[in-house]
Amino acid sequence: MTRTVGQVRADVEEASRWLAGRVVRTPVLRSPVIDGLAGARVLLKAENLQHGGSYKMRGALRAVGRLAAAGHTGVIAQSTGNHAVAVALAAGQHGLAATVVLPVDAASTKVDRARAAGARVVFAGTSVEERVAVANGLSDESGHPVVDAYDHPDVIAGQGTASLELIEDAERVGTPLDVLVVPVGGGGGVAGACLAAAGSGIEVYGVEPVGCDSLARSLAAGVRVPVAPAPTIADGLRPSCVGELPFAIVRDTLRGVVRVDDDEIAAAFRLILTELKVLAEPSGAAGLAGALRLPPDGDRQRTVGVVLTGGNVEAALVARLMAPRSADLAAEGAAA
Amino acid sequence: MTRTVGQVRADVEEASRWLAGRVVRTPVLRSPVIDGLAGARVLLKAENLQHGGSYKMRGALRAVGRLAAAGHTGVIAQSTGNHAVAVALAAGQHGLAATVVLPVDAASTKVDRARAAGARVVFAGTSVEERVAVANGLSDESGHPVVDAYDHPDVIAGQGTASLELIEDAERVGTPLDVLVVPVGGGGGVAGACLAAAGSGIEVYGVEPVGCDSLARSLAAGVRVPVAPAPTIADGLRPSCVGELPFAIVRDTLRGVVRVDDDEIAAAFRLILTELKVLAEPSGAAGLAGALRLPPDGDRQRTVGVVLTGGNVEAALVARLMAPRSADLAAEGAAA
Numbered sequence A, B: 001m002t003r004t005v006g007q008v009r010a011d012v013e014e015a016s017r018w019l020a021g022r023v024v025r026t027p028v029l030r031s032p033v034i035d036g037l038a039g040a041r042v043l044l045k046a047e048n049l050q051h052g053g054s055y056k057m058r059g060a061l062r063a064v065g066r067l068a069a070a071g072h073t074g075v076i077a078q079s080t081g082n083h084a085v086a087v088a089l090a091a092g093q094h095g096l097a098a099t100v101v102l103p104v105d106a107a108s109t110k111v112d113r114a115r116a117a118g119a120r121v122v123f124a125g126t127s128v129e130e131r132v133a134v135a136n137g138l139s140d141e142s143g144h145p146v147v148d149a150y151d152h153p154d155v156i157a158g159q160g161t162a163s164l165e166l167i168e169d170a171e172r173v174g175t176p177l178d179v180l181v182v183p184v185g186g187g188g189g190v191a192g193a194c195l196a197a198a199g200s201g202i203e204v205y206g207v208e209p210v211g212c213d214s215l216a217r218s219l220a221a222g223v224r225v226p227v228a229p230a231p232t233i234a235d236g237l238r239p240s241c242v243g244e245l246p247f248a249i250v251r252d253t254l255r256g257v258v259r260v261d262d263d264e265i266a267a268a269f270r271l272i273l274t275e276l277k278v279l280a281e282p283s284g285a286a287g288l289a290g291a292l293r294l295p296p297d298g299d300r301q302r303t304v305g306v307v308l309t310g311g312n313v314e315a316a317l318v319a320r321l322m323a324p325r326s327a328d329l330a331a332e333g334a335a336a
Helices: A009-019 A032-038 A056-069 A082-094 A108-116 A128-142 A153-172 A188-197 A214-221 A244-250 A262-275 A282-291 A315-322 A326-335 B009-019 B032-038 B056-069 B082-094 B108-116 B128-142 B153-172 B188-197 B214-221 B244-250 B262-275 B282-291 B315-322 B326-335
Strands: A041-046 A074-078 A097-102 A120-123 A179-183 A203-209 A256-260 A303-308 B041-046 B074-078 B097-102 B120-123 B179-183 B203-209 B256-260 B303-308
Touching (some): A056 A153, A097 A108, A179 A188, A188 A203, A188 A244, A214 A244, A256 A282, A262 A282, A315 B315, B009 B188, B097 B108, B097 B128, B153 B188, B179 B188, B256 B262, B256 B282, B282 B303
Parallel strands (some): A041 A303, A074 A097, A097 A120, B097 B120
16 A cells, blocks of 8 residues: 555546536535634535535545546445445446445445445444455455545545535635635545645645544654544544555645544534535534634634535434434533 | 516516526535436425525515615515515615514524524514514504515515526426426415426426415415415415415416325425435425325426425424434324
C-alpha cells in the first residue's frame, strides 16, 4: 500500500469531469437557524441525496470505472456499509461482478442494498482486520482487485469531487468558502477535501467522534496512531486508524480536527432533519456538529462549507434520536 | 369571493418567471425502490426543501409581492400553519407588516417560525370559521388585505409553479410526465397543477385523506360539498370544503381523486425518509401515497410526477412514525 503522495487538485478535477452525469450534482442547503447557531453562513452539501445515499458512490464509481476500463471483470470491497454498497452499485453499472465483505452485525438495510445491486455478500467477523483478511483471500482466489474504502487514490479523488462541487457552487452564488468541514472515518473524504481546496486558501477541518480520534492523534504525533474506537452513534467514523495515503495527503494541509460527542452529533442530526428537511446518518451529521464547534474568527461572518456525507440510517435510530427523551439517550451514548 | 375562472397556464408561467431567484428551484428526487412499488417512473418534486419548508412559499410570495407593488403596507393571513408562516416570511421580504391568525392548538414550531419572520401572531379558536372571522375583523380595522390560503388567483398561480417546474424538468431529462399527483387541502395546489398541465395531455390527480374528501364529493355532486373532516395525520389536508376558485378550475380538468388512509400516508412518509432521505410532512407524503394507488396503464411504464408539498413536521410525530410499532399506530389512526 505504500505510495508517494503524488495526488494533486487536478486529479479531483479530472474525476469531477468524469463523474459529471454519472452522479447527482447534489444541492447545497442552508437554514437561517443553523447560520444563527454557527455565527456563520453554513452551506451544507447534501450528499445524502446522492445515488446510494452517500458520497461514497463518487469514489466507488471512479475507482470501479477505471478498473473496468483496464479490463477487470470483478471487484471486491469491504466496509461496515456505505462503501461496500457503493462498490456493489458501481460494479453493477459497469457490468462487473462484485463481492462485498460485511461484518456479521451489518445493518440489514445495507445487506439488502448490496444484494439488490447484484453483489455477492460475504460476512466476516466484526473487526476491520477480519474483513480485510477475508477480502484479500477472495482477491487472491479470484484475481479481482480490492477497492479499499479510503486507502486508494481514485477513491480519494472521487470523494473529493463532493468538496470541489461545494467550493464551486459557493463561489458561483457569491459566498466563497472560508472553511470546509468534513467528517473523518478512514480519511478518504477529508483527504479529497484537502486536494479540492489546495491553493484556494480555504481552511479544511476534519471532525472525529470523541474516542475515535486516530487522525487527531496521528497529526499530533507526526505518525499514524491507531486507537481502540470508542462507542459512538456515528458508526461510519470508527475505523481504528486513519489510512496511510489519506494521512500523507492531509498531514501538512489540514487546518485541524474538531472532536464531537454523541450529544452534539444527535443535536446536529435533529437540526438537519427539522431545519433542512433531509435525513443525515449520524456520521454525516458529525460534520455539522464540528462546524458548530469552530471558534469564531473575530467579528467576521465566515462562510463554512460542510459535506453532509450520507443519509443511510436505520428507522429505529431515527425514532430514537427524534423521541422527546432523545437528548438524554444521546448523552448516555456519549458517556458509554 | 366570487370570481370568473379567468386563470390560464400563462398566469402560472408569468408567476414562475417572477419567482425565479426568489424561491428555490427544488430538486426532483427518484428512488428505484419507489419506482418498483409504483410500477412507474416516479419523479418527486422536493418542495420540502423550499424556503419556509413548503411550496406555500410560492403562492404567498407571489400574492404578497403583487400587494406590495400595489402599495399595500400590511397583510393578514390565517391557516393551520404553512400558509400563515409563508405569508409572514413573504411579508418580511417585502417589508410589509404581517398579522397571522393561527388556531390555539397550532404547532409550536409554526408559531415560532411566524414570529421569527416578524409577524404578529393572533390565536383564534380551532376552526377555520373562527380564524376567518378574526382575520376579516383585523382586515376591516387595519385596511390590510387578507391573503387567502387557496381562494386567491395569485396563490393558485404561485403554487402551480411547483408543478410547472416539475413538468419542465421531467421533459428536460427525457421522461415527460404522463401523470401529475398533488395532495388536496383547500385545492390551491391542485388547481395550480391543472393550470400548469393545461394543454399538455398530462393527467392530473388529486389526493385526499379518507373522510376529508370534500373535493371528491364536490366533483361527484357537481357543486361544492363541505365535509366534517375526519381525523388524519395529514393535518394540512383537513379544510372542511374545497375552495370556490380552485373548484371552478379543477372541475372540468382533473382526472380524478385518490383517497388514502393514515396507514398509507405513514408508509409513504417512511419511504420518502428512508429511500429519498428527505423529510415530508404527512400532508406532503399523501401525494406519494396516492401515486402508489393509481391503477396501472396496462403494461406501459408511465412517468408519474408527485409534488412533495412540504416538510414541516413535529419531532415527536417523526419519532412515532419511525418507531418499530409505527405501522400499528398508523393503522389505529386510520381506524379512529
